[in-house]
Amino acid sequence: MKICALCNGPVEVIKDKPYEYTESGLDVVLYGITQYQCTSCGETFAALPKIQDLHKVIGKDICANKKALLKPEEIIFLRKNMHLKAKDMAKILGVNPSVYSRWENGKKTISDPYDRLLRMVYMACTAERSDCNDALTVNLFKNLSSKRKEIEQPSQIILNPQEWLLGDVTASGVS
Ligand SMILES: [Zn+2]
Incomplete structure (x- = not known):
């Protein structure tokens, strides 16, 4: 009892x-x-059963059904559900941490493009795995430099046959 x-x-x-x-x-x-x-x-x-799954469903519902711009509590919920720290979320979105924290504490409303990007990152990374710290999408965005204008990079892409002919393209293509 x-x-x-x-x-x-x-x-x-x-x-x-x-x-x-x-x-x-x-x-x-x-x-x-x-x-x-x-x-x-x-x-x-x-007694709430399967809380992780419940949170995933709530997060997806916010991303898919919320027509208005995300509210601070929704931004916080999505970030926590991705198991990310605020400074990492700022890095992923490519904004200054102080700008990001204003969206979370309600001092400023998130802008439309960042609202879209945040939803997109959430949907992509929760589709990949439950711990988003290792998700490909998250790592891709997190590791982009804030000074990319200065980066010189050849535009040529060189591929070997095994990179698209054999096996899992998504797994081998990124490594
Ligand atoms: Zn009591």
């Missing part, structure tokens, strides 16, 4: 009550979640 984590009192099961998932930092309501309420102090608890 479950007991209350606050007062060790007995808890009762509450079914069929929508759960307001405020811990996410967002306005999310979940249906079909079993909740518990302490009969002595009134504290409520919920």
Whole structure:
């Protein structure tokens, strides 16, 4: 039997009550979640199954269905769901960390191109793997220098047959 984590009192099961998932930092309501309420102090608890998957679905919903520009709490949620630090997110988007932090703390609204880029990075990296620190998309953007105008690079691309004829093109093409 479950007991209350606050007062060790007995808890009762509450079914069929929508759960307001405020811990996410967002306005999310979940249906079909079993909740518990302490009969002595009134504290409520919920058991959320597969939280990682839940967060992925919430993140995708933000990216796909949110027509307005991303709000600070949504930007924070997406970044945390990618397991990235704010300074790395700034690097990936190619902006100064102070600019990025203003989008997260609400002192400035994110601009349309960066809103699009952030969604795109989120969708690409969560499709690749759950820990985005190792995702190809993330590493690609993170390692781009901020002084690329000064980089001299030959435009010629040299390829050997095995680079497109054999095996997994996405895996070999980037290495
Ligand atoms: Zn209690």
